[in-house]
Amino acid sequence: MSNLARSCRMSLSEAILRLVDRGYVAPVAALVPRQTYRYAVCGAINMGLDALWYAVIYNFVVARRDIDLGIVLLTPHIASMGLVFPITFFNGFWLNRHVAFRRSPLAGEVQLFRYALSIIGSLLITYLGLKFFVEICGIWPTPSKVLTTAVTVAYSYLAAKYFTFRGCDGA
Numbered sequence: 001m002s003n004l005a006r007s008c009r010m011s012l013s014e015a016i017l018r019l020v021d022r023g024y025v026a027p028v029a030a031l032v033p034r035q036t037y038r039y040a041v042c043g044a045i046n047m048g049l050d051a052l053w054y055a056v057i058y059n060f061v062v063a064r065r066d067i068d069l070g071i072v073l074l075t076p077h078i079a080s081m082g083l084v085f086p087i088t089f090f091n092g093f094w095l096n097r098h099v100a101f102r103r104s105p106l107a108g109e110v111q112l113f114r115y116a117l118s119i120i121g122s123l124l125i126t127y128l129g130l131k132f133f134v135e136i137c138g139i140w141p142t143p144s145k146v147l148t149t150a151v152t153v154a155y156s157y158l159a160a161k162y163f164t165f166r167g168c169d170g171a
Helices: 003-022 034-061 076-100 108-136 141-151 153-164
Strands: none
Touching: 003 034, 003 076, 034 076, 034 141, 034 153, 076 108, 076 141, 076 153, 108 141, 108 153, 141 153
16 A cells, blocks of 8 residues: 555544544543444444445435346345445445544454454444345334344444454453
8 A cells, every 4th residue: 555545544544534534522421431432433434334325325326116127036135235235345344444443453464354254243333224124124224224223333343342342452
């Protein structure tokens, strides 16, 4: 990576970190460790972007239609989830690595591999949640996606803290 690219990445991550930490004030600081707070803010940013991209892709790209891949027919909510996933994956990894767990001693390649493994659990929860909320409960796809994403928060935090970015000392 060039020095210019490294400098730009660091500047962006430092700017986001400063912005995130501006909200770490009493009473939040008295109740929540800084690392957990950073993770929650990064997760909220990623979850908001995920819901936004999901709504755009569901309504305008997939256009609420089934997608026939020949060997499988994807419902619009599952096809949209599949298209949103890479965006959310890399955005979430970057935020976690450079803001929430920035002092992890693990190499970036190790973190990325472990992040991919932990995301498999989140993806499974999301898939099953969408199937349940949309197809069994009859809830609209976008609110179903938001509900399902919220279910993964505890799992994702524990996986990040104790597996993906293990050894991070916090702030």
